[in-house]
Amino acid sequence: MSDRPWLSAYPPGVPADIDASAYSSLVGLMEESFQKYSDRVAYSFMGKDVTFGQTDSLSRALAAYLQGLGLAKGDRVAIMMPNVPQYPVAVAAILRAGFVVVNVNPLYTPRELEHQLKDSGAKAIIIIENFAGTLEQCIAATPVKHVVLCAMGDQLGLLKGALVNYVVRNVKKMVPAYSLPGAVRFNDAVAQGTRGSLKKPVVAADDVAVLQYTGGTTGVSKGAVLLHRNVIANVLQSEAWNEPVMKKVPAGEQSTSVCALPLYHIFAFTVGMMLSMRTGGKLVLIPNPRDLPAVLKELAKHTIHSFPAVNTLFNGLANHPDFNTVDWSHLKISVGGGMAVQGAVAKLWLDKTGCPICEGYGLSETSPSASCNPTNSTEYTGTIGVPLPSTYFKLLDDDGNEVAPGQPGEIAIKGPQVMAGYWQRPDETAKVMTADGFFKSGDIGTVDERGFFKIVDRKKDMILVSGFNVYPNEVEDVVAKLDGVLECAAVGVADDKSGEAVKLVIVKKNPELTEAQVRDYCKANLTGYKQPKIVEFRTDLPKTPVGKILRRELRDKK
Numbered sequence: 001m002s003d004r005p006w007l008s009a010y011p012p013g014v015p016a017d018i019d020a021s022a023y024s025s026l027v028g029l030m031e032e033s034f035q036k037y038s039d040r041v042a043y044s045f046m047g048k049d050v051t052f053g054q055t056d057s058l059s060r061a062l063a064a065y066l067q068g069l070g071l072a073k074g075d076r077v078a079i080m081m082p083n084v085p086q087y088p089v090a091v092a093a094i095l096r097a098g099f100v101v102v103n104v105n106p107l108y109t110p111r112e113l114e115h116q117l118k119d120s121g122a123k124a125i126i127i128i129e130n131f132a133g134t135l136e137q138c139i140a141a142t143p144v145k146h147v148v149l150c151a152m153g154d155q156l157g158l159l160k161g162a163l164v165n166y167v168v169r170n171v172k173k174m175v176p177a178y179s180l181p182g183a184v185r186f187n188d189a190v191a192q193g194t195r196g197s198l199k200k201p202v203v204a205a206d207d208v209a210v211l212q213y214t215g216g217t218t219g220v221s222k223g224a225v226l227l228h229r230n231v232i233a234n235v236l237q238s239e240a241w242n243e244p245v246m247k248k249v250p251a252g253e254q255s256t257s258v259c260a261l262p263l264y265h266i267f268a269f270t271v272g273m274m275l276s277m278r279t280g281g282k283l284v285l286i287p288n289p290r291d292l293p294a295v296l297k298e299l300a301k302h303t304i305h306s307f308p309a310v311n312t313l314f315n316g317l318a319n320h321p322d323f324n325t326v327d328w329s330h331l332k333i334s335v336g337g338g339m340a341v342q343g344a345v346a347k348l349w350l351d352k353t354g355c356p357i358c359e360g361y362g363l364s365e366t367s368p369s370a371s372c373n374p375t376n377s378t379e380y381t382g383t384i385g386v387p388l389p390s391t392y393f394k395l396l397d398d399d400g401n402e403v404a405p406g407q408p409g410e411i412a413i414k415g416p417q418v419m420a421g422y423w424q425r426p427d428e429t430a431k432v433m434t435a436d437g438f439f440k441s442g443d444i445g446t447v448d449e450r451g452f453f454k455i456v457d458r459k460k461d462m463i464l465v466s467g468f469n470v471y472p473n474e475v476e477d478v479v480a481k482l483d484g485v486l487e488c489a490a491v492g493v494a495d496d497k498s499g500e501a502v503k504l505v506i507v508k509k510n511p512e513l514t515e516a517q518v519r520d521y522c523k524a525n526l527t528g529y530k531q532p533k534i535v536e537f538r539t540d541l542p543k544t545p546v547g548k549i550l551r552r553e554l555r556d557k558k
Contacts, residue, residue, distance in 0.1 A: 006386035006451025011244040011376045017390045018240055020233035020416040025203040027095050029232060030277055031056075037280035040254060043085050044302065045285040046164065048156045050085045052280070058190055059092035062148075065193030066097045069146050071123055073098040073201050076211060078117060078125040078144070079264070080104040080135070083285040085155040086186055087263045088273050090126045090148075095228075098201030101210045102223070103264040106131045107527045111478075112221070114138035120211050120223055120423065126150065126186070130168070132178040139180070147183040152287070154186050205229035211423055212266050214364040214469060221474070223423030224364045226266075233416035234367040235274045237388040242306070245332040245375045246279075249305050255279060257306040260286040260295060260313060265467070266368040267337050271308050281306075289313055296322045303330050310338040310467035312498055315345045318352050328353040333375055335360055337368070338467025339499045340455070346380035359384060361455070365432070365439055367417040371453060383452045384445075391415035392438075393453060395445060400434060408456050411445040412438035461551050463492030463500050465529040470502055472551060475522075475530055482521045484510035489541055491555040493534065504532035505554055507540060 007016050023029045034056035041049040066077065077094045079101060081087050094101050102120045104113065106128065113134055117125070124146035127135055132149060139147075152168045153161030169175045184192075209231055211223035249255045257276050261268035276283040284302055286295055296317065304326070314336065317323060334349060336357040346357045358375055361384035362368030371393065373385035387393045394402050395409030403409035418439045421429035432440045444457040463470040475490035486509035495501035506518065515535045522531045542553040 004387070004392070004451070005449065009374055009386050009450055009452065010389075011374050013244055014240055014374075015389050018233065018236040018416075020229055020236065020390070021205070022236060023228075023232050024205055025095075025207065025228040026209055026231055026274070027203050027228075029235070029274075030092050030095070033277050033280055040280055041282045042277070043088060043283050043285055045083075045085050045287075046156060046160075046298075047301075048085075048160070050155060055089055055092060058089045059096060060198050061190045061193035061196075062089060062093035062186075063097035063193065064196040064198040065148075065189045066093060066099065066124065067199060068193070068196050069124060071097070071099060071146075074100060074208065075124075076100045076102050076120045076122040078102040078104050078120065078122040078127075080106050080108075080113070080125060080127040080131055081150060081263075082106055082128065082287045083259055083263050083268075084128065084150065084152060084287060085285065086126070086128075086150045087285075088277075088283075089155075091263075091269075091273070095203070095209060096198065096200075098203055098207075100208045103210065103212055103266075103269065105262070105264050105527060108134065109525050109527060110134050110137035111525050112527060114141050115221060116213055116223075117142035117144055119221070120213075124148070128152070129175050129178070132180055132183075133176040136178045136180055147180050148186055148189050149180065149183045150186040203228065205232070208420070210266075210269070212269075212364040222425055222428055225420040225423050226367050227420050230367045230417050230419060231270055231274060233390065234270050234369055235278050237390065237415075237417065238271050238275050238369055239278060240389050241369075241372055242275075242333055242375055246305065248332055249330075253303065255281040255305045256302055257281055257283050257308070258286065258299065258304055259283045260289040260307075260309060261338070261467075262289075265338070266364050267308065267362070267467070270367055271335065271337070271369060292316050292320050293322060296320060296326055299326045303327070305330055305332045306335075307331060307333070308335040308337060311336060311341045311345055312339075312466045314341070314349050314357060315497075318345070318348045323352060328355070331355040333358060335372070337362060339464050341380070342499075343380055343382060350380070356380060361385070361453070363441060365419045365441075366413055366415070367419070369417070370413045370415070370441075373452075381452065383448075383454045386451050386453070387413075388415070388417075391417070393447070394438065395447060396434075396438075396440065406446070408444050408446050410459055411441045411443045411453065411455070413441060414438045461491070463490070463502055465492075465495075465500055465502065466498040468529045470530045475502060475504065475526065475532070478525045479504060479506070479518070479522065482513075482518065484508060484513035484517070487541060487549075489549045489551055489554055490532065491551045493555065495533065498529075501533035502530065503534040503536065503554070505536045505538055505541065507538055513537075 038053035153164035259272040360372035442460040472490035492500040
């Protein structure tokens with residue numbers, strides 16, 4: 001037992017290990033829930049409920065439609081949408097048809113989208129019309145041949161749907177003009193699929209389920225290859241971990257989770273959508289978590305038991321004047337992930353809801369959850385908790401050896417949720433996987449005698465903005481192409497709101513270059529969270545004798 005000292009911290013009833021072979025694929029997990037919970041509400045969105053049974057029939061029809069396009073088993077299909085009911089339907093359809101889900105951030109610029117579609121080899125995309133203009137600008141350079149176009153109101157019924165679409169398009173002007181000849185509307189694709197039939201492919205545990213893109217050390221985004229068994233394992237690990245508190249939901253009351261984090265982010269994908277699917281819970285879909293009044297107005301309609309979020313969202317909500325319009329008294333678990341939870345935020349949340357934030361830790365490469373604080377914790381620990389069931393952590397030095405007790409080292413993770421590797425990048429995979437199957441996270445941590453881990457630094461120069469990874473290399477590669485820039489460096493600086501923010505330091509080639517020009521250029525080429533909050537001009541950058549930019553020095557000089 002000594003190789004897992006943390007097991008003694010597990011709450012009663014949480015197993016040391018889970019059986020990841022319980023399902024042969026995510027399709028099996030989903031179809032079991034479609035049958036078992038057919039009449040229950042699966043998703044609630046803008047006042048409309050979608051049942052598990054409806055999700056079953058819609059996804060079956062969409063799967064038949066996708067198969068009818070002539071795609072082969074294992075082909076990639078991208079999804080580019082906010083949290084709308086079509087998202088989970090699309091995920092279920094893609095997996096049931098034997099294809100691979102490629103999650104895409106809907107706020108991507110054409111440059112970022114083109115890279116991901118080309119790298120993944122996606123042949124089809126299911127996209128909401130609000131971002132169709134972005135696709136139009138790059139689709140010719142990608143392998144995408146089929147486009148399914150969704151609208152906000154697609155699943156809200158005829159009258160309400162038409163009204164919502166009218167407001168989104170004409171009042172709020174949220175759908176810029178676009179031209180995508182041959183694109184098929186979501187509801188038309190479903191109608192066509194209803195007339196066809198789904199040929200059930202054999203989907204195995206070792207088949208690829210999801211390509212989850214994450215920043216690369218080379219500045220290029222890489223796809224973490226998540227197999228069916230990786231995501232199944234993480235769903236079962238999360239379910240076992242939450243069980244001590246979720247079993248307190250009164251009998252006969254459906255457990256309800258808030259999905260305010262975007263579904264294209266692996267945290268919401270697994271711990272929101274897939275976990276709710278497995279437990280037969282209701283998921284409240286929040287399309288825009290930045291609109292705090294709308295979020296609180298929606299939450300006020302529900303009895304909420306589980307709330308996974310990032311520090312920024314907990315903080316924004318707890319400080320909002322409308323916070324108490326929601327009944328928080330039923331909340332059993334608040335999971336903080338994606339970025340460090342700040343002590344002050346954790347204290348405020350506990351004071352206001354009576355439910356402590358359980359901080360967890362994970363990465364796209366671990367499907368994502370790797371560790372978490374015990375759900376029966378009554379206070380904020382400032383740690384990332386202990387490894388989940390079936391999960392092993394060790395701390396390594398630069399040579400790959402375990403560090404002496406009490407010393408900091410790079411957190412390395414082994415477990416059934418660890419990815420198969422990076423998509424078509426054996427070189428990058430080799431850099432992060434050890435010979436004995438541990439994934440090197442790039443985070444420097446310490447561990448106490450009870451097995452609680454704490455992150456103290458980051459080995460990589462990655463910047464963590466509100467739970468999203470920003471790789472300085474990517475920002476620098478983009479900015480270096482701007483006329484007038486001689487050289488540049490991007491670093492993370494502390495930020496009260498987002499944890500960290502991007503600071504961009506530029507040495508000008510052209511003295512005429514202005515901050516406004518830099519900001520406009522970044523806006524056109526980088527999605528919002530990657531854009532610099534601070535732009536600074538200098539005459540030179542600190543470098544090593546071999547000419548490597550010393551980012552750490554720039555970071556320390558605020």
